[in-house]
Amino acid sequence: MKTISYGQMTGAFMLLSILSGFVVAYQYEVATPFVSCVGMDAVLPFGAFWRSFHFWSSQVFVILLVIHAIDVRKKVEGGNASSAQKVHWMVITLSVPVAIYALFSGYVLRYDATGQAAGAIAEHLFLRIPVFGQVVDKILMNLSGDGLNRLYPVHILTGLVCWLLGTWYHLKRVRIGLDPFLFSLVATCAFCAFVRAPIDLPAFHAHLIKGPWFFLGVQELLRYFDPLIAGIIFPAIPIFLLFILPLVRNRLFIYVTVLLWTFAYTGVTLMNLLRNG
Amino acid sequence: MTRRNLIKKWFLALFTFSMSLPLFSFLKSQRYRPPIEKRISKVLKPGQFLTEPEFVLFHTNKGPVAISRRCTHLGCRINYFPEKALFICPCHQSRFTKDGRYISGPAKKDLHRFKVAVLEDGQGYVVYIPR
Numbered sequence: 001m002k003t004i005s006y007g008q009m010t011g012a013f014m015l016l017s018i019l020s021g022f023v024v025a026y027q028y029e030v031a032t033p034f035v036s037c038v039g040m041d042a043v044l045p046f047g048a049f050w051r052s053f054h055f056w057s058s059q060v061f062v063i064l065l066v067i068h069a070i071d072v073r074k075k076v077e078g079g080n081a082s083s084a085q086k087v088h089w090m091v092i093t094l095s096v097p098v099a100i101y102a103l104f105s106g107y108v109l110r111y112d113a114t115g116q117a118a119g120a121i122a123e124h125l126f127l128r129i130p131v132f133g134q135v136v137d138k139i140l141m142n143l144s145g146d147g148l149n150r151l152y153p154v155h156i157l158t159g160l161v162c163w164l165l166g167t168w169y170h171l172k173r174v175r176i177g178l179d180p181f182l183f184s185l186v187a188t189c190a191f192c193a194f195v196r197a198p199i200d201l202p203a204f205h206a207h208l209i210k211g212p213w214f215f216l217g218v219q220e221l222l223r224y225f226d227p228l229i230a231g232i233i234f235p236a237i238p239i240f241l242l243f244i245l246p247l248v249r250n251r252l253f254i255y256v257t258v259l260l261w262t263f264a265y266t267g268v269t270l271m272n273l274l275r276n277g
Numbered sequence: 278m279t280r281r282n283l284i285k286k287w288f289l290a291l292f293t294f295s296m297s298l299p300l301f302s303f304l305k306s307q308r309y310r311p312p313i314e315k316r317i318s319k320v321l322k323p324g325q326f327l328t329e330p331e332f333v334l335f336h337t338n339k340g341p342v343a344i345s346r347r348c349t350h351l352g353c354r355i356n357y358f359p360e361k362a363l364f365i366c367p368c369h370q371s372r373f374t375k376d377g378r379y380i381s382g383p384a385k386k387d388l389h390r391f392k393v394a395v396l397e398d399g400q401g402y403v404v405y406i407p408r
């Protein structure tokens with residue numbers, strides 16, 4: 001029996017996410033983002049299904065990408081990895097924040113209470129990056145200046161970057177078989193037939209807004225620490241450490257630090273989940 | 278590596294570097310945007326207020342006052358609770374008085390005020406929202 005790897009499943013869900021994104025884009029209006037999202041759910045035939053399909057396939061893609069990255073670290077662990085393998089590892093490490101930003105920008109694009117707050121916070125965090133803050137914000141967000149006009153193409157671009165990075169390495173090396181693709185397609189269809197993508201209706205969360213699940217830890221840390229530390233430096237620690245993994249000898253230090261980081265981030269995420277106001 | 282290949286690589290690097298300036302200049306530049314003039318066709322009585330997406334307009338003894346709903350911590354849209362006479366941010370629960378002064382939470386700074394003028398016919402207001 002053939003085994004299906006994490007990589008194949010990651011690729012399958014990435015394709016589903018991108019393709020369903022193009023379907024949703026046909027009815028999404030950047031000038032009236034919230035209304036068009038609610039309209040999709042409430043009025044358009046199969047609108048709720050397609051929005052749900054894009055939302056959930058993207059969630060699964062990002063989670064699988066992280067698992068896939070953890071899985072392939074073995075290739076650079078041995079100490080005799082070639083320089084090409086080291087570069088491939090660095091690319092997959094960098095593709096994780098790109099995919100997370102694609103997911104994050106999707107939350108902002110629906111422009112409900114959660115999306116608006118998440119976008120405003122992210123813009124402030126970008127602006128706190130030393131020296132390049134304004135440039136980074138102008139390129140990736142600029143919500144206060146351009147509304148969603150900047151973020152919408154960036155959302156599509158980040159999806160394309162994920163696709164290009166994935167294709168660049170895997171072309172002629174591995175192929176996504178029909179089995180994993182069919183499995184992911186049927187599973188997503190079945191799930192999305194019953195579960196809708198979340199959206200906040202007006203007047204909900206008047207006292208308390210909680211951001212996307214992967215952002216809750218940052219949201220909690222922003223209560224206590226400077227935005228530069230809580231929102232930029234702290235989330236960048238595991239990315240940076242894993243990025244330099246093939247370049248350092250003391251890998252145990254990296255693994256222990258990343259593990260401790262994961263525990264700490266899970267802890268503050270739970271703190272935020274349990275918060276009532 | 279042959280000399281030709283080396284020259285090609287150097288040319289590519291130089292070309293990429295020289296293209297980065299026009300690219301960044303284009304992406305970074307921002308057009309001048311005059312403030313949005315938001316017209317309110319309603320007259321508030323003393324003690325009344327009006328909530329808009331960008332601000333809350335109060336009628337005080339000294340005239341109309343528009344308090345920004347943008348939290349000074351991280352820019353979340355802040356809500357006004359008339360029963361408590363407080364602004365409370367839904368993201369990190371920073372609190373501000375009715376006139377926008379900081380009380381508690383991570384924001385540390387007062388809320389901004391927008392310029393307000395009474396319409397010429399006296400039947401409303403115009404609020405200037407900077408961009």
